[in-house]
Amino acid sequence: MRIAIDAMGGDHAPHAQVESALAAAAEWPDTQLILVGKPEILTPLLGSKVPSNVTIEPAEEVIENDDEPVRAVRRKSNSSMVVAGRMVKEGRADAMISAGNTGALMAVGLLLLGRLNGIDRPGLAPMFPSLDNVGVLALDMGANMDAKPEHLLQYALMGTIYREKVHGIRKPSVGLLNVGTEQAKGNELTKAAYDLLEQAPIHFVGNIEARDVLRHKCDVIVCDGFSGNIMLKAFEGAASSIFSLLREELMSSFKSKIAAAILKPSFRRVRDRMDYNEYNGAPLLGVNGLVVKGHGSSDAKAMKTAIRHTRTAIGNGLIAALTEEFSGK
Amino acid sequence: MRIAIDAMGGDHAPHAQVESALAAAAEWPDTQLILVGKPEILTPLLGSKVPSNVTIEPAEEVIENDDEPVRAVRRKSNSSMVVAGRMVKEGRADAMISAGNTGALMAVGLLLLGRLNGIDRPGLAPMFPSLDNVGVLALDMGANMDAKPEHLLQYALMGTIYREKVHGIRKPSVGLLNVGTEQAKGNELTKAAYDLLEQAPIHFVGNIEARDVLRHKCDVIVCDGFSGNIMLKAFEGAASSIFSLLREELMSSFKSKIAAAILKPSFRRVRDRMDYNEYNGAPLLGVNGLVVKGHGSSDAKAMKTAIRHTRTAIGNGLIAALTEEFSGK
Numbered sequence: 077m078r079i080a081i082d083a084m085g086g087d088h089a090p091h092a093q094v095e096s097a098l099a100a101a102a103e104w105p106d107t108q109l110i111l112v113g114k115p116e117i118l119t120p121l122l123g124s125k126v127p128s129n130v131t132i133e134p135a136e137e138v139i140e141n142d143d144e145p146v147r148a149v150r151r152k153s154n155s156s157m158v159v160a161g162r163m164v165k166e167g168r169a170d171a172m173i174s175a176g177n178t179g180a181l182m183a184v185g186l187l188l189l190g191r192l193n194g195i196d197r198p199g200l201a202p203m204f205p206s207l208d209n210v211g212v213l214a215l216d217m218g219a220n221m222d223a224k225p226e227h228l229l230q231y232a233l234m235g236t237i238y239r240e241k242v243h244g245i246r247k248p249s250v251g252l253l254n255v256g257t258e259q260a261k262g263n264e265l266t267k268a269a270y271d272l273l274e275q276a277p278i279h280f281v282g283n284i285e286a287r288d289v290l291r292h293k294c295d296v297i298v299c300d301g302f303s304g305n306i307m308l309k310a311f312e313g314a315a316s317s318i319f320s321l322l323r324e325e326l327m328s329s330f331k332s333k334i335a336a337a338i339l340k341p342s343f344r345r346v347r348d349r350m351d352y353n354e355y356n357g358a359p360l361l362g363v364n365g366l367v368v369k370g371h372g373s374s375d376a377k378a379m380k381t382a383i384r385h386t387r388t389a390i391g392n393g394l395i396a397a398l399t400e401e402f403s404g405k
Numbered sequence: 406m407r408i409a410i411d412a413m414g415g416d417h418a419p420h421a422q423v424e425s426a427l428a429a430a431a432e433w434p435d436t437q438l439i440l441v442g443k444p445e446i447l448t449p450l451l452g453s454k455v456p457s458n459v460t461i462e463p464a465e466e467v468i469e470n471d472d473e474p475v476r477a478v479r480r481k482s483n484s485s486m487v488v489a490g491r492m493v494k495e496g497r498a499d500a501m502i503s504a505g506n507t508g509a510l511m512a513v514g515l516l517l518l519g520r521l522n523g524i525d526r527p528g529l530a531p532m533f534p535s536l537d538n539v540g541v542l543a544l545d546m547g548a549n550m551d552a553k554p555e556h557l558l559q560y561a562l563m564g565t566i567y568r569e570k571v572h573g574i575r576k577p578s579v580g581l582l583n584v585g586t587e588q589a590k591g592n593e594l595t596k597a598a599y600d601l602l603e604q605a606p607i608h609f610v611g612n613i614e615a616r617d618v619l620r621h622k623c624d625v626i627v628c629d630g631f632s633g634n635i636m637l638k639a640f641e642g643a644a645s646s647i648f649s650l651l652r653e654e655l656m657s658s659f660k661s662k663i664a665a666a667i668l669k670p671s672f673r674r675v676r677d678r679m680d681y682n683e684y685n686g687a688p689l690l691g692v693n694g695l696v697v698k699g700h701g702s703s704d705a706k707a708m709k710t711a712i713r714h715t716r717t718a719i720g721n722g723l724i725a726a727l728t729e730e731f732s733g734k
Contacts, residue, residue, distance in 0.1 A: 306628075
């Protein structure tokens with residue numbers, strides 16, 4: 077299988093991208109890693125012994141984080157992100173991964189690859205960590221700000237197929253993100269979506285509150301992109317605030333510094349279990365090809381995790397399964 | 406000043422309510438605490454030496470957490486929550502506090518007290534903890550699920566007055582909860598609200614992401630009740646998950662148990678600083694009288710905190726200031 081990596085997008089690009097491609101190439105000899113970006117930058121980073129399954133696809137431009145997404149994708153047609161998308165479209169890559177501008181990546185999916193038949197709006201679907209380490213697929217986390225009930229139904233169907241195909245879960249449970257568990261709770265969108273989900277051929281488990289998502293009350297949680305993104309960033313903010321406060325407290329006295337030093341591995345394990353990078357690689361579900369978003373702050377380890385998930389999705393025929401599900405709808 | 410306390414509402418009612426009223430009566434002799442509920446239950450709890458500023462107002466019914474809010478308020482006209490609301494309406498109390506059914510309390514505010522002139526939808530406005538211990542007033546957290554841009558403007562104006570009057574902040578900064586900081590970000594609601602907020606006579610600081618709320622990027626954050634409630638419960642869920650994981654890790658070996666015992670006070674301080682109960686007492690802003698919601702799980706300490714904030718709001722003429730601001734609008 078062949079994976080195109082936008083080597084220029086992300087806070088730690090291109091180093092993390094190059095390093096992860098080399099590590100992935102060593103671990104998975106059946107996988108071709110294609111680094112898309114400026115050869116004059118990437119070649120020196122690759123060093124002298126380049127494995128045969130790592131190649132460079134030249135792209136002279138870079139889409140920056142503050143570029144306006146749609147305009148950037150239209151004007152920077154030779155940027156690393158657009159070139160990677162074009163490789164997927166032309167069948168020269170089975171998937172692309174980018175840790176760059178999220179809006180631009182969605183525009184690559186929509187404008188270049190187009191929507192799957194039967195899908196109105198694609199959804200961005202990261203995995204959330206859960207206390208039992210299984211994780212919860214959440215969509216949409218920001219691709220579609222003003223969702224309609226039928227979009228949430230499409231997310232539920234796509235999320236079900238993703239968890240079946242990529243994670244091997246039989247009859248994954250689907251929850252609707254809401255402000256309470258009773259059926260009558262929520263806004264106009266969730267009330268209408270509840271009725272659609274109840275009648276859909278999925279394992280619908282009803283409304284789920286944000287505080288229960290990390291407790292793995294469902295395998296897939298669906299919501300509009302606005303509230304999904306609010307939840308995602310609230311989780312991140314709470315975790316980062318708590319760890320800041322802990323650090324401050326534990327450094328406040330000699331005695332607590334000693335005790336904290338003993339507990340360092342424990343703290344690291346807790347941090348890792350709450351870390352989104354452990355689940356890095358959010359597919360943009362609903363576009364005509366496999367487009368995977370890496371977290372903007374992805375390091376080499378996180379990028380390699382994204383490559384691992386992408387391999388699994390390719391290997392299990394995710395896009396073919398989605399195409400089949402929605403064809404004729 | 407006179408504060409009516411719904412003595413029967415909340416997970417720890419009536420004990421926490423009675424205990425907090427006695428503690429508040431001792432600390433603030435100028436304040437009359439009126440416990441509303443069943444006298445045959447409350448009288449024994451008060452004991453033999455009842456301070457002169459604690460009284461019982463009889464109410465024979467109780468609104469339960471699973472009661473349908475509007476129906477409960479209409480049918481249980483002699484419930485502790487409705488009687489407390491009636492005392493505010495009739496001028497026999499300056500404010501009411503309840504830790505009971507949130508929906509029913511909003512119905513008491515709307516149906517019994519009515520909206521302030523110029524307010525379309527009241528908003529529930531709890532304080533969020535912030536890393537610098539100042540806190541952020543957030544509204545709406547669930548009173549109004551399908552908000553319109555002008556509702557968010559009204560929240561911004563009411564939140565500004567609350568922070569000026571109750572917390573003594575001059576020119577409080579107001580942020581709009583959004584998925585990114587750029588002006589063009591968000592859904593149809595936030596885009597329209599941004600324009601209104603920019604022209605309002607407030608100190609508007611633009612879009613704020615959920616992860617920055619705990620970092621005190623603004624004194625007041627406004628949003629629709631649905632996404633506000635999602636954020637609130639995401640913060641709660643992340644904090645509770647992290648503390649569960651920490652507990653599990655620290656109990657995993659003898660060495661870590663010893664170190665954890667040394668750090669216990671540090672952990673407790675972090676927990677307290679992230680604890681919503683420390684800021685307990687969310688006003689329902691926009692109704693014709695001071696109605697304050699205590700967290701459902703409020704213990705006596707949390708209830709006393711709610712009483713403290715309510716005293717400050719009464720003492721600083723919050724409702725008169727709100728009435729004046731919106732009269733003629």
